[in-house]
Amino acid sequence: MSADDVLVCGVGITPFGRSEATGRQLAVEAVHTALADAGLPWSRVRAAFGGSDAAGNADTLVTRLGLTGVPFVNVRNGCATGGSALVSAVNALRAGAADVALAVGFxxxxxxxxxxxxxxxxxxxxxxxxxxxxxxxxxxxxxxxYMHDHGITPHTLALVAEKAYANGVRNPHAWRREPLTADEILASGMVNDPLTRYMFCSPGQGAVALVLCNRAVARELGGAAAPVALRAAVVRTRRFGSFEVFSPWAPGGTPTSVSTDAARAAFEEAGTGPDDIDVCQLQDTESGAEVMHMAECGFCEHGEQRWLLASGATAIGGALPVNTDGGCIANGEPIGASGLRQVHEIVQQLRGRAGERQVPGEPRTGFTHVYGAPGVSACTVLTR
Incomplete structure (x- = not known):
């Protein structure tokens, strides 16, 4: 099976933020939505992979979804939990172990x-x-x-968050839906210099599910499912010389980057490159992360971010829209769901179903990137 024979045929998402619902209840809701989107019953799923960091074991969702005997594997891999569940589901399809697979994060x-x-x-x-x-x-x-080495200013960091909140206003599933100006963000109170309060995401809650099919099943479903080809899905861990969460050490010189490694592997697997991407999602745990990941994933040279952000190039109507749904800053970060939220957004953008935040010009190719402790990154490439 070739890389483009894995198709995302159904997606489901819950509102992010806070509610009285449990994480598992949100996961079941997202799975039901994804199955309905694909036009498939739960009994048709042949393999499932999912996880959360703090809300329980994903395999126990079968008590609500149905006791069909489906193999359901728990995944826990920090912020890359959702991405790792997705890679596992992709591999099940490519290996011929399933023709319909589920990835869920909550x-x-x-x-x-x-x-x-x-x-x-x-x-x-x-x-x-x-x-x-x-x-x-x-x-x-x-x-x-990074700011010292590449001339990035606090104003650039504020522009990242300003864009995130502006995009969140357009996203009915986002947690933070009030616009904030760069000046308000800079004045919101220092947490750890140079990052202020409104430059950070917040731990929250939410769930996302994806239904993956091979091409034969997609043909059976017809056009109703509006499938999107998942051309690449990879996970990488850190190499020697990296500077990571819980391991802030560097031997000198330029640190290695797990995000660069994962992005390169994804582009190689997909047979494409950063210049071919029409819309992308980059991990933005805080404003600085999005800035660094733009260059680490190959979308610009180090230091160019200040010009790209100031010119509006990464806005929804710009040359390379980044985090069109508001990213982690506007949505918050439920760890298990974040990586799959990114894929959900790209699928909707490529389908032309993103509503008020739809990227103009009928985007055809999307990219997602997630990064987490202690140096794990997951990336995908998708095409319409």
């Missing part, structure tokens, strides 16, 4: 910052006592170095 996090335990990451407790488990501190250290 989470429900408590209020406040993420609270990782050093022992879960193979680290001594002293590491936490020194404050090195604080993710806001890590992201600040990383973007401080």
């Amino acid at each position: 989470d429900k996090h408590p209020r406040g910052a993420f609270d990782p335990r050093p022992a879960d990451w193979g680290l001594d407790e002293a590491y936490g006592a020194e404050g090195l488990m604080v993710t806001t501190q890590f992201f600040a250290m990383k973007i401080q170095r």
Whole structure:
């Protein structure tokens, strides 16, 4: 089976933010929506992969979905959980183990910052006592170095968040739907220099599900499913010399980048490149992340981001729209769902079904990228 014989035939998403629903309830809702979108019953799914970081085991969703005996594998891989579930589902189709597969990601996090335990990451407790488990501190250290090396200013960081909130206004599933100006974002209170309060995403809740089919099943479904070809789906871990969450160390020189490795692998698998992408989703845990990932994934040279953002090139009507649904900054981050939310958005953009946030000109090719601790990245390439 070739790479473009894996098709996304159904997508489902819940509103992100906070509600009384459990993470598992949201996941079931997203799965039902995705199945209805594909025009398939749950009994037709031959393999399922899913996960969350804090909301329970995905395989237990069968108690609500139906006890069909389907093989259902739990996935837990930090912020790359959704992307890893998707890669697993893709591999099941390519191996011929299934002709219809499900990928689902969901989470429900408590209020406040993420609270990782050093022992879960193979680290001594002293590491936490020194404050090195604080993710806001890590992201600040990383973007401080990047700004120094490439001439990025705090105003550029504010423009990333301003765009995110503006796009969130157009997204009915987004958590943050109020516009904010760059000046308001800069004045919102320093968390870790240079990152202010409104430059960060917030832990939240939400669920996304994708139904994948091979080409034979897609033909049976006809045009109703509006399938999108998933040309590549890859996951990579860090190499020596990287500077990562919970491992903020570099041996000197230019650090290696797991995001660069994953993006290159995805483009190679798809037989395409950054210049061919019409719309993309990049991990934006905070404003600096989107800036760095633009260059790390090959969409610009390091330092060019300040001009691209100032010119509106990454806005919905720009040359390369980035995070058209508001990204993590506007949607929040339910860890298990974020990577699949990105794919959901690209599928809707390529279908022409993104509503008020639809990219003009009938985009044909999309890219997604997620990054998480302790140096894991998942990327996809999709085509209409």
